[in-house]
Amino acid sequence: MKLRCPCGNRLYDNSDFQSHKAYLIAEQDEEDFVTVLGADSDLNWDAFEKYSRAIYQCERCGRLLILRDQDVLTFAPDTPERSAQVLRSVEGENWRRHLRGRWSNGKGEVWWGFGVEDEGFETQFQTWEEVASTYFEVFERLKSNNILRDCFLVKEGSTVHKWP
Numbered sequence: 001m002k003l004r005c006p007c008g009n010r011l012y013d014n015s016d017f018q019s020h021k022a023y024l025i026a027e028q029d030e031e032d033f034v035t036v037l038g039a040d041s042d043l044n045w046d047a048f049e050k051y052s053r054a055i056y057q058c059e060r061c062g063r064l065l066i067l068r069d070q071d072v073l074t075f076a077p078d079t080p081e082r083s084a085q086v087l088r089s090v091e092g093e094n095w096r097r098h099l100r101g102r103w104s105n106g107k108g109e110v111w112w113g114f115g116v117e118d119e120g121f122e123t124q125f126q127t128w129e130e131v132a133s134t135y136f137e138v139f140e141r142l143k144s145n146n147i148l149r150d151c152f153l154v155k156e157g158s159t160v161h162k163w164p
C-alpha cells in the first residue's frame, strides 16, 4: 500500500515491523479489546483488527496520517524535529530486531533492523564466506546487546544457522 503525504512524500506500507507505522485504539474500545485478550491468539488478532486503526508518520515532514474508512486524515506537528519517530517501538533503540542472511547463485544479502540506528542492508558480496562473516559479526553484536529478535542464514536454499 502507498499513501501520499500533503508535503509530496510517499509513504509505503509493504512489510512488517515498520518504524513509521502504529495502531490507534480508542479509549472507548479499550475495555472490549482487553476483555478479548487472554483468549487464544487467533481471537486476539481478530480483536486487534476490529478495534485498531493504522496510523503512519511521514518521515519527511512529521505529519501523522490516519486511515478512517476510505479517508486519509492528516495532522501536522508544531515542532517536527521533536515529533519525529513518535510511532516507533516504546523500546526505542533497544527494540529487538531481525537478522537475515542469504547466499544464492553467486549473490548474497545480509540485512537487520529498520528504523533504528543499528540497521543495515548489505548486498556487495563476492563470496559466500563474506556473507557468512558479515552475518555472524552482526549476530554476535546484536545478541550480546540483547537487541536480536531472531535470525537465520540460508545458503542455496538450506538453512545453515538459526537463532533462537
Ligand SMILES: [Zn+2]
Pocket: 005, 006, 007, 008, 009, 058, 059, 060, 061, 062, 063
Ligand atoms: Zn510529509
